[in-house]
């Protein structure tokens with residue numbers, strides 16, 4: 223998808239898209255840096271957009287690892303469906319339904335959740351619901367990795383996870399933070 227088309231999607235639905243441009247290469251790399259791809263066998267992506275982070279994940283993923291990518295915008299889902307990789311399942315659904323997708327592939331838990339959902343522009347209760355459910359499905363020591371452009375909703379992560387590290391990625395428009403939350 224071109225930058226202009228992404229920009230249009232952003233303006234059409236600013237609240238759920240939360241950005242007017244896709245993540246930069248540096249931000250995509252920052253989002254997957256904490257992942258140990260040699261061990262991960264199930265990764266969940268939330269808010270896949272047109273697939274820019276999805277492609278970085280797939281490029282590094284083990285051949286036996288599965289990726290379930292959630293996205294609610296049908297135009298982005300159409301774009302995602304063009305990615306030809308049997309390890310990828312596209313969930314054209316809201317992230318709070320994570321449980322039914324994890325269970326449908328016979329899995330009990332998840333190694334990593336990588337999320338770009340703009341929780342700042344969504345109702346706080348939805349943020350608590352989605353992030354709380356993700357924590358439930360994460361393995362012990364699993365990571366919830368989230369991108370943000372500010373610290374406005376940091377409290378949600380502090381309430382749900384005790385162990386949080388934040389990395390700054392200057393090479394993105396706007397500069398971004400990667401929240402790395404561990405289930406311990």
Ligand SMILES: C[S@@+](CC[C@H](N)C(=O)[O-])C[C@H]1O[C@@H](n2cnc3c(N)ncnc32)[C@H](O)[C@@H]1O
Nearest residue numbers: 238239241244245269270271293294316317338
């Ligand atoms: C900031 S964009 C990120 C797109 C892409 N991952 C990137 O990094 O450039 C956020 C995406 O989250 C999606 N989204 C918002 N709420 C969602 C929800 N409840 N479940 C799944 N996806 C959601 C939006 O449609 C949008 O595509």
